[in-house]
Amino acid sequence: xxxxxxxxxxxxxxxxxxxxxxxxxxxxxxxxxxxxxxxxxxxxxxxxxxxxxxxxxxxxxxxxxxxxxxxxxxxxxxxxxxxxxxxxxxxxxxxxxxxxxxxxxxxxxxxxxxxxxxxxxxxxxxxxxxxxxxxxxxxxxxxxxxxxxxxxxxxxxxxxxxxxxxxxxxxxxxxxxxxxxxxxxxxxxxxxxxxxxxxxxxxxxxxxxxxxxxxxxxxxxxxxxxxxxxxxxxxxxxxxxxxxxxxxxxxxxxxxxxxxxxxxxxxxxxxxxxxxxxxxxxxxxxxxxxxxxxxxxxxxxxxxxxxxxxxxxxxxxxxxxxxxxxxxxxxxxxxxxxxxxxxxxxxxxxxxxxxxxxxxxxxxxxxxxxxxxxxxxxxxxxxxxxxxxxxxxxxxxxxxxxxxxxxxxxxxxxxxxxxxxxxxxxxxxxxxxxxxxxxxxxxxxxxxxxxxxxxxxxxxxxxxxxxxxxxxxxxxxxxxxxxxxxxxxxxxxxxxxxxxxxxxxxxxxxxxxxxxxxxxxxxxxxxxxxxxxxxxxxxxxxxxxxxxxxxxxxxxxxxxxxxxxxxxxxxxxxxxxxxxxxxxxxxxxxxxxxxxxxxxxxxxxxxxxxxxxxxxxxxxxxxxxxxxxxxxxxxxxxxxxxxxxxxxxxxxxxx
Amino acid sequence: xxxxxxxxxxxxxxxxxxxxxxxxxxxxxxxxxxxxxxxxxxxxxxxxxxxxxxxxxxxxxxxxxxxxxxxxxxxxxxxxxxxxxxxxxxxxxxxxxxxxxxxxxxxxxxxxxxxxxxxxxxxxxxxxx
Numbered sequence: 001x002x003x004x005x006x007x008x009x010x011x012x013x014x015x016x017x018x019x020x021x022x023x024x025x026x027x028x029x030x031x032x033x034x035x036x037x038x039x040x041x042x043x044x045x046x047x048x049x050x051x052x053x054x055x056x057x058x059x060x061x062x063x064x065x066x067x068x069x070x071x072x073x074x075x076x077x078x079x080x081x082x083x084x085x086x087x088x089x090x091x092x093x094x095x096x097x098x099x100x101x102x103x104x105x106x107x108x109x110x111x112x113x114x115x116x117x118x119x120x121x122x123x124x125x126x127x128x129x130x131x132x133x134x135x136x137x138x139x140x141x142x143x144x145x146x147x148x149x150x151x152x153x154x155x156x157x158x159x160x161x162x163x164x165x166x167x168x169x170x171x172x173x174x175x176x177x178x179x180x181x182x183x184x185x186x187x188x189x190x191x192x193x194x195x196x197x198x199x200x201x202x203x204x205x206x207x208x209x210x211x212x213x214x215x216x217x218x219x220x221x222x223x224x225x226x227x228x229x230x231x232x233x234x235x236x237x238x239x240x241x242x243x244x245x246x247x248x249x250x251x252x253x254x255x256x257x258x259x260x261x262x263x264x265x266x267x268x269x270x271x272x273x274x275x276x277x278x279x280x281x282x283x284x285x286x287x288x289x290x291x292x293x294x295x296x297x298x299x300x301x302x303x304x305x306x307x308x309x310x311x312x313x314x315x316x317x318x319x320x321x322x323x324x325x326x327x328x329x330x331x332x333x334x335x336x337x338x339x340x341x342x343x344x345x346x347x348x349x350x351x352x353x354x355x356x357x358x359x360x361x362x363x364x365x366x367x368x369x370x371x372x373x374x375x376x377x378x379x380x381x382x383x384x385x386x387x388x389x390x391x392x393x394x395x396x397x398x399x400x401x402x403x404x405x406x407x408x409x410x411x412x413x414x415x416x417x418x419x420x421x422x423x424x425x426x427x428x429x430x431x432x433x434x435x436x437x438x439x440x441x442x443x444x445x446x447x448x449x450x451x452x453x454x455x456x457x458x459x460x461x462x463x464x465x466x467x468x469x470x471x472x473x474x475x476x477x478x479x480x481x482x483x484x485x486x487x488x489x490x491x492x493x494x495x496x497x498x499x500x501x502x503x504x505x506x507x508x509x510x511x512x513x514x515x516x517x518x519x520x521x522x523x524x525x526x527x528x529x530x531x532x533x534x535x536x537x538x539x540x541x542x543x544x545x546x547x548x549x550x551x552x553x554x555x556x557x558x559x560x561x562x563x564x565x566x567x568x569x570x571x572x573x574x575x576x577x578x579x580x581x582x583x584x585x586x587x588x589x590x591x592x593x594x595x596x597x598x599x600x601x602x603x604x605x606x607x608x609x610x611x612x613x614x615x616x617x618x619x620x621x622x623x624x625x626x627x628x629x630x631x632x633x634x635x636x637x638x639x640x641x642x643x644x645x646x647x648x649x650x651x652x653x654x655x
Numbered sequence: 656x657x658x659x660x661x662x663x664x665x666x667x668x669x670x671x672x673x674x675x676x677x678x679x680x681x682x683x684x685x686x687x688x689x690x691x692x693x694x695x696x697x698x699x700x701x702x703x704x705x706x707x708x709x710x711x712x713x714x715x716x717x718x719x720x721x722x723x724x725x726x727x728x729x730x731x732x733x734x735x736x737x738x739x740x741x742x743x744x745x746x747x748x749x750x751x752x753x754x755x756x757x758x759x760x761x762x763x764x765x766x767x768x769x770x771x772x773x774x775x776x777x778x779x780x781x782x783x784x
Contacts, residue, residue: 562778604779611772618765625757626750633750634692641699641742648703652710 008043008088009075011035016080021096021142023153024135024163029080031090033072040093041072044157045079045086048465049385050179051454052089055131056156058452063129068122068152069094076455076465085465087455089157099150099196100139105203108235110147112262115200116241118149119193123256127186134160134184136192137168138199159381160184166212167205167228168192170248171219171293172364174212175300175373179385180366182378187250190259191224194245198228201238213301220293224248240266249364278322284309292319292328296362299354303371307350310336310357328361335360335415352411359415367412369403372396376409376423379430380450383443397443404430404446440495440510448500458493469501470536473529473544480543485550488516488525498528506531519558523589526552530582540579548584549576555588560601564593667722668712674726675705678739693746700742704735 005013011034018030023044031043046052056071063070069091079086099115106115119136126133135155142151161181166174170191173181199205206228207215218227224246234242241262247253254265281288285305287298295315299306309315319329335356351370358368366373374382379400386397403409409427433445448454455465456472462482464475476489483489490513499510509528515521526548533541549572556572559565568587575583661669673680679698686693708725715721725731775781 560779562780601779604775605781608772608775608779608781611768611775615765615768615772618761618768621761622758625761626754629753629757630750631692633748633753634690634696634746636749636753637696637742637745638692638699640745641696641703644703644738645699645706648706652706 005032006078006080008077008090009073012041012043012073012075012077012088012090014043014077014080019096021094021098021153023140024158027081029088030093031088041090042069042093043077043088043090044154045081045088046157048087048454048457050158050162051381051384051451052087052158053156053160053183054380054452055183057089059129065125065129066121067118067149068126068133069154071154071156074453075467075471085463087453087465087467089154091154094151094153095142095144097143098139098153099141099143099200102138102200103203106200108201108238111197111201111238113149114143114147115141115150116193116197116259116262119152119196120256120259122152123186123189123193124260126189127256132160132183132186133189134181134192135163136189136196137164138196138205141196159385160378161188162381164192165205166215167207168195170224170250170364171216171297172362172366173375174216174219175297175368176366176375176378177372177382180372180374180378180382182375184375185250186256187253190245190253190256191250193259194242194253195228197238197245198232198234198242201234202232206232216297217294220297221290237262237266276323276325278318278324280322282309282315282318282322292323292325292361293365295319296358296365299358299361300365300368300371300373303351303354303368306354306357310353311350315357332357332360348406352406352408355408355412356415359412363417367403367409369408370399372399374400374403376412376427379404380447383447384451384454401434401443404434407431436511438495438511438514439490439492439516440499440507440513442492442496444492445496445499448496452500456493456497458491458497460487460489460491460494466497469498469532472497473532473537473541476547477541477543480547483547485547488522488551489544489547490516490525490528495528498532502532503535519555522552522555523585526555526581526585526588530585533581541581542577542579545576545579545581545584548581549573552588559594559597561597564597665713665717667717667719668709670719671712671722671725672705672709675708675732675735676701676739678736678743682739682743693743696742696746697739698742700745701735701739704731704738708735 005015007013008031012031013034014029014031016029020028020030020042022028026045028042028044031041033039033041052071052074057074059070071089071091073090074088075090076085076087078084079088119141123133123136133152133155135158136152140153140155142153144151159179159181160183161169161173162178164173164178164181168191169181170188173184173188176182195206207218210218215227221227222230225243228246229239229242241254241259244252244254244265245259258265275291275293277290281290282295282298284295284298285302287301289295289298295318299309299315306315316329316333319332320326336353355368358365366375383397383400386400404427407427410424413424413427430446430450433449434442436442436445448456453467455467456475457465460479460483461472461475462479464479466472466475472494476494480489495510495513499507502510506528509524509531512524513521513528516525529544529548552572556565556569559568571587572584575587658669676698679694679701682694682697683691708731712718712721712725
């Protein structure tokens with residue numbers, strides 16, 4: 001590989017010419033680890049709006065899984081295809097061809113031996129690592145040739161299930177915005193594996209060419225297995241396996257470990273009560289619902305009509321009379337009418353009632369807010385996708401901010417079974433971060449906290465994308481050469497990145513930066529960078545130090561004594577050239593000297609007032625002095641006359 | 656009453672003194688300042704050169720003739736009047752002189768204070784307040 005090959009994270013040289021598989025629709029690059037050239041790796045570029053999964057990136061280096069890949073490293077480098085900096089995840093090599101290229105239906109025996117067993121083993125190991133895959137589909141299964149076990153491609157290089165079509169996901173996941181599906185359960189991977197097996201056996205994707213909403217509707221109405229296998233004759237064993245794997249309720253699906261012995265897994269049947277079906281449907285803005293789950297989906301699709309139907313009691317009536325489920329009606333009333341639906345002055349009670357109603361009607365349903373379906377643990381990638389694109393293609397950051405700020409997640413969790421309420425404490429922490437004032441709070445902080453694998457994409461970095469705190473300082477040092485030094489080397493992106501990746505002290509430092517202009521802010525910025533340098537980057541940073549110095553005008557201006565200010569400035573220039581930020585902070589942030597300066601300034605002001613008063617007195621005293629001098633002159637003349645007279649008298653007396 | 660007694664009992668000497676101290680009398684009449692500083696100075700200076708001729712007239716029998724002799728001596732009259740003029744001149748010049756000196760000292764003090772004030776302003780940026 002050429003010495004000039006593009007590098008990722010300093011060590012991984014990319015070979016754009018080498019054949020590499022396409023993953024998530026993006027071509028990966030063959031990468032060579034310069035520390036171990038014999039190691040064959042792949043590097044996959046990730047979009048800034050689709051961060052890799054944090055759980056995988058945090059795996060210890062010793063973690064291993066068979067028949068799938070785990071990330072070896074991640075970092076930034078220049079993407080040879082676009083020429084721009086990008087985040088790459090590095091993982092072991094995969095065969096170049098995927099099962100999406102397969103043009104023939106796969107027989108049952110081959111399917112079980114080469115797909116089911118290896119993928120089940122991979123999922124079993126991921127489950128042992130408390131991870132889910134969420135990208136099991138034919139184009140992410142790679143094979144070296146016929147009758148060889150497949151390798152499961154990476155699912156961690158994008159938000160969970162974000163590249164899964166509605167057909168590969170259970171309906172309650174497929175509702176969600178692609179970036180907000182959350183890591184889900186290993187049972188959802190089993191479901192996707194079931195659909196994959198069906199696809200490979202038939203040679204075509206089930207329900208191909210049908211609109212995703214229609215796929216979801218059919219799955220809900222008919223049941224997943226029936227909807228997906230309609231008109232297909234399957235071998236008995238595969239049919240039994242798929243019936244179990246495509247069960248509506250995750251708990252009813254076999255575990256990956258159970259799938260390792262398919263003969264046992266096929267006879268494992270959990271009796272699931274078929275959903276209660278009404279005699280007549282409820283019409284919600286043109287959507288006909290026959291069951292509670294149908295109704296939940298229809299309400300999610302037409303939130304305004306759902307609010308009106310809830311207000312008018314139409315839904316309650318239908319559940320009691322049409323569906324004949326008075327218990328569900330009672331539960332719905334408890335949950336929904338606990339909020340005062342009648343007074344919706346702030347436009348908040350309606351969406352909240354709809355969200356609660358959907359959660360009650362379908363306990364597997366995601367959180368649906370104003371028509372947007374999300375799983376709370378998928379909000380991080382959703383925010384990243386929205387933050388990058390405003391409210392366009394990504395999920396609107398405003399809607400997510402509203403969900404977090406108004407504690408909607410806690411309301412959602414209150415309607416769920418107790419086991420699924422673990423997210424509430426975490427959601428309250430998010431709320432605190434969202435409402436945090438200053439440049440290290442708000443949406444930007446949440447994006448960083450919820451997406452720890454996301455690089456810092458501040459415009460101050462000049463296109464560099466550091467993924468770690470130590471890299472951030474190096475990137476700022478490089479960017480300092482061409483930076484506009486009137487502004488400090490920090491913005492909300494950088495402050496939030498530091499706060500999200502740093503320790504408690506750094507979080508406090510970042511939180512103390514309210515703006516960028518006041519003396520207190522500039523000292524807080526200096527303190528933050530000094531701490532970062534001491535902890536993470538002991539090498540000198542002359543460029544960054546000079547940048548900080550140039551932007552510390554207010555801190556220096558706050559020094560009232562001109563001579564001391566000039567002396568400090570000279571000292572700071574020397575310290576900045578040496579590249580030490582902490583010594584600069586010691587000069588600027590010296591409370592004793594500042595107090596002395598403040599006291600001396602007060603004394604000087606008093607002294608100046610006194611001098612001005614004296615000058616005014618002298619200037620105004622001319623008439624008074626003239627009068628006094630006139631009197632003195634006259635007295636002096638009289639005295640001279642008196643002396644002369646006395647002298648004459650004495651002379652006369654003495655003869 | 657004192658003047659009347661002096662005029663009665665020492666007419667010649669009194670007339671001589673009155674003529675020699677004529678500038679003082681003129682000053683007394685023309686000066687408007689109630690403290691009469693010019694009159695005082697002119698009188699005291701005039702007395703310096705009046706006392707001796709008057710004493711000589713008194714010693715010489717206090718005669719009109721002796722008194723006229725003195726008056727006809729230009730040295731006596733001119734000296735007395737010149738002394739009165741000196742007293743007036745002193746009254747006019749000394750205040751001017753003293754005012755000049757004091758204004759010069761005030762200007763020097765102002766220059767020193769202004770320099771100090773400017774230095775404080777420069778050091779502490781007080782002119783920006």
